[in-house]
Amino acid sequence: MSEKSTRSIRLGRLRQILHRLTAHFKDVPAMGWLLTGLVIALLEKVAGPSLAYLLGLSKLPALFGSLIVFAKPSFHFPFIFNDLTTIGAVLIYDLVIYVIPLLLVSRYTIGFANKISSMLYKKSTLISALVHILLLYLVLWLWTDVSTYRALVTRLTMIAVLITLSLNIINGYMGEFSASHPGFIAVGAYATSIFTIAMFTDSTLFGAAKLPAALAPFFFPIALILGGAAAAISALVVAIPSFRTRGDYLAIISLAFMFIVKSFFENLEFAGGPRGLGGQPNLASLPVIFFWMILGIWIINNFVRSTFGKALNSVRDDELAADAMTVDTRQTKMTAFLFGAFWAGVAGGLLAHVLRYINPGSFGLQKLAEVLAMVYFGGLNSVLGSIVGAVSMNLLGEALRPLEIYKWIVIPVILILVMIYRPTGLIAFREFDIEDIVKPKTQKEGDDAAS
Amino acid sequence: MPLLEVKQMTHYFGGLRAVHDFNLSIEKGEIRGLIGPNGAGKSTVFNLITGIYTPTEGEVLLNGKNIVGVPPHKIAAMGLGRTFQNLRLWRHMTVLEHVKMARFSKLTYGLVGAFFDTRERRRQEAESEKIARELLQLLGVHNVADELVTNLPYGVQRRVEMARALAVEPQILFLDEPTAGMNPEELTEMMSIIRQVHQEFGLAIFLIEHRMKFVMELCEHIQTLVFGEVIAEGTPEEIQHNPKVIEAYLGAEVET
Numbered sequence: 117m118s119e120k121s122t123r124s125i126r127l128g129r130l131r132q133i134l135h136r137l138t139a140h141f142k143d144v145p146a147m148g149w150l151l152t153g154l155v156i157a158l159l160e161k162v163a164g165p166s167l168a169y170l171l172g173l174s175k176l177p178a179l180f181g182s183l184i185v186f187a188k189p190s191f192h193f194p195f196i197f198n199d200l201t202t203i204g205a206v207l208i209y210d211l212v213i214y215v216i217p218l219l220l221v222s223r224y225t226i227g228f229a230n231k232i233s234s235m236l237y238k239k240s241t242l243i244s245a246l247v248h249i250l251l252l253y254l255v256l257w258l259w260t261d262v263s264t265y266r267a268l269v270t271r272l273t274m275i276a277v278l279i280t281l282s283l284n285i286i287n288g289y290m291g292e293f294s295a296s297h298p299g300f301i302a303v304g305a306y307a308t309s310i311f312t313i314a315m316f317t318d319s320t321l322f323g324a325a326k327l328p329a330a331l332a333p334f335f336f337p338i339a340l341i342l343g344g345a346a347a348a349i350s351a352l353v354v355a356i357p358s359f360r361t362r363g364d365y366l367a368i369i370s371l372a373f374m375f376i377v378k379s380f381f382e383n384l385e386f387a388g389g390p391r392g393l394g395g396q397p398n399l400a401s402l403p404v405i406f407f408w409m410i411l412g413i414w415i416i417n418n419f420v421r422s423t424f425g426k427a428l429n430s431v432r433d434d435e436l437a438a439d440a441m442t443v444d445t446r447q448t449k450m451t452a453f454l455f456g457a458f459w460a461g462v463a464g465g466l467l468a469h470v471l472r473y474i475n476p477g478s479f480g481l482q483k484l485a486e487v488l489a490m491v492y493f494g495g496l497n498s499v500l501g502s503i504v505g506a507v508s509m510n511l512l513g514e515a516l517r518p519l520e521i522y523k524w525i526v527i528p529v530i531l532i533l534v535m536i537y538r539p540t541g542l543i544a545f546r547e548f549d550i551e552d553i554v555k556p557k558t559q560k561e562g563d564d565a566a567s
Numbered sequence: 568m569p570l571l572e573v574k575q576m577t578h579y580f581g582g583l584r585a586v587h588d589f590n591l592s593i594e595k596g597e598i599r600g601l602i603g604p605n606g607a608g609k610s611t612v613f614n615l616i617t618g619i620y621t622p623t624e625g626e627v628l629l630n631g632k633n634i635v636g637v638p639p640h641k642i643a644a645m646g647l648g649r650t651f652q653n654l655r656l657w658r659h660m661t662v663l664e665h666v667k668m669a670r671f672s673k674l675t676y677g678l679v680g681a682f683f684d685t686r687e688r689r690r691q692e693a694e695s696e697k698i699a700r701e702l703l704q705l706l707g708v709h710n711v712a713d714e715l716v717t718n719l720p721y722g723v724q725r726r727v728e729m730a731r732a733l734a735v736e737p738q739i740l741f742l743d744e745p746t747a748g749m750n751p752e753e754l755t756e757m758m759s760i761i762r763q764v765h766q767e768f769g770l771a772i773f774l775i776e777h778r779m780k781f782v783m784e785l786c787e788h789i790q791t792l793v794f795g796e797v798i799a800e801g802t803p804e805e806i807q808h809n810p811k812v813i814e815a816y817l818g819a820e821v822e823t
Contacts, residue, residue, distance in 0.1 A: 415682045415683070418681065418683060422688065423670070424681040425681065426667070426668060430660065433656075433659055436619065436651075437651065437656070437657065438640075438668070439619070440639055441668055441731060441734075441735060442640050443672075497659065
């Protein structure tokens with residue numbers, strides 16, 4: 117009993133300390149964080165390589181140096197992963213490039229950032245949002261420009277955000293457990309790839325290019341929408357039989373669907389069969405993926421906040437009541453399912469053009485586990501949760517890559533801890549309001565005086 | 568022409584006859600009650616009329632239109648609102664969202680609006696919110712509009728459910744045991760709410776109730792259902808003194 121109470125006191129004190137630390141930063145608006153990011157990215161671009169050289173690091177730490185720190189994993193006492201000087205060098209690098217600028221710049225630009233923020237906010241939410249998005253892109257572009265590996269991880273992470281969001285529509289907002297997402301991603305990836313390879317490249321499978329390669333970037337959106345549409349149509353195969361019943365049936369049927377899709381592509385000789393399909397033109401660049409991610413977040417967020425999207429919640433929480441309140445439950449579920457599949461297909465198309473090689477084997481159970489982990493880690497029924505889940509799971513997965521097989525012990529343990537302490541995920545059941553994000557944080561003076 | 572007319576409705580669950588030869592006719596603005604012991608089939612009658620089950624035999628006419636086989640959401644949109652015996656509220660939604668949700672069929676902005684946040688969508692959502700807030704005001708729960716329903720006391724939840732049913736813009740309101748689990752004070756309140764919405768909207772009301780006091784005071788006409796069959800109907804006084812009703816509720820006297 118007393119042990120428990122001391123623990124809770126200790127936890128309370130910890131919370132207090134945390135609260136005091138974060139209090140300095142509560143007035144930093146999104147604009148402030150973006151400006152800080154910009155400063156950091158610029159700093160790293162200018163000073164990063166020489167600092168790394170000075171510290172004796174052979175290359176720039178790509179993901180905050182975790183790859184260097186964990187380079188030679190040791191699981192015996194004293195658990196030294198790399199030699200101490202290297203670890204120290206990485207820590208100094210992170211401190212100088214990231215931590216110190218992060219704390220200083222964000223803290224001392226509060227006034228400035230809020231001023232810009234409120235200026236833009238007064239103009240219109242749209243302009244404000246666009247400026248934020250542009251800044252975010254600038255930060256990402258600068259940050260990824262120094263290392264191709266970092267750029268690749270970033271591109272894959274943004275695709276993961278799209279995939280996670282699309283699954284959250286079904287598993288979170290609609291509350292049905294669907295396991296068919298790898299199938300939808302595969303359908304999208306294959307449909308898009310076949311289109312672009314056949315049209316714009318000379319390949320052994322589909323013959324000579326039908327259109328000049330220079331046109332490819334303009335047709336890529338069409339290819340992606342085609343991939344999404346193909347995935348949505350394939351989703352009908354799951355939806356029609358399973359929506360007559362509820363609960364476990366959808367899970368089972370969707371799991372079966374995933375395996376069917378996998379064997380379908382394994383036997384589809386004209387698309388490479390089990391050997392896979394390679395040679396996609398290099399179309400999914402950072403700006404293209406960024407654009408589709410933002411578009412996806414925007415449209416999905418619009419959808420889930422409309423009464424049509426809220427109808428999903430009503431169907432999930434009590435379908436009978438939803439029906440009695442004029443909600444067309446069947447149509448609602450169908451729309452959401454196809455909508456989720458569409459975005460999974462688009463993400464699959466992007467993925468195929470980042471990797472530029474796909475094979476049926478990569479759209480199996482492991483992919484499913486990955487996607488589900490991102491959704492449940494980030495939080496059900498929450499756009500922000502999906503973003504957080506996808507980004508953190510992806511970065512974590514990459515950062516722990518040198519641990520090899522042990523990575524699959526560390527990540528599940530983290531997942532289990534999240535499930536114990538926050539069963540619905542980190543940021544569940546929260547609305548994502550763009551206006552709230554772009555708004556300046558400091559209140560007006562009148563409000564300040566009142567409080 | 569009556570607002571709602573049920574003719575010779577019979578329903579079987581497998582071999583079990585749950586409702587037999589049920590007839591009903593409700594005029595505009597009338598309050599009718601359905602009473603009966605537990606398991607008599609009262610809720611089944613509700614579910615049959617509102618379209619959750621399709622009656623095996625018989626006709627249900629709403630404004631002269633046969634609605635047998637029409638899906639429940641369409642029947643609701645035709646002007647039939649209802650509440651549930653065990654408060655079927657949506658636990659992750661706020662009070663305001665509940666009432667707005669019942670306006671689902673009134674929204675016409677479609678998927679384009681849902682995906683792209685069009686001006687039309689904003690207009691319709693704003694209008695729907697305005698109506699919802701008015702209803703919440705009417706039922707005195709506007710101050711909890713942004714609360715999750717699970718955080719609210721039982722009596723307030725009942726009011727929210729009523730507001731939600733009214734947002735459907737019903738011509739007739741079905742109330743399934745509106746006072747279940749209420750204390751006498753809340754019961755009086757509920758009675759005045761029902762009276763109020765009855766007058767305000769000129770609604771026809773059809774209600775299931777266990778509490779005799781409540782039914783006798785509110786209803787102009789009562790039917791008594793026992794084992795799926797109507798054994799008595801008439802004014803509250805007639806029902807109160809009907810020997811069959813007394814027998815159904817209290818059991819027959821043993822002859823000595």
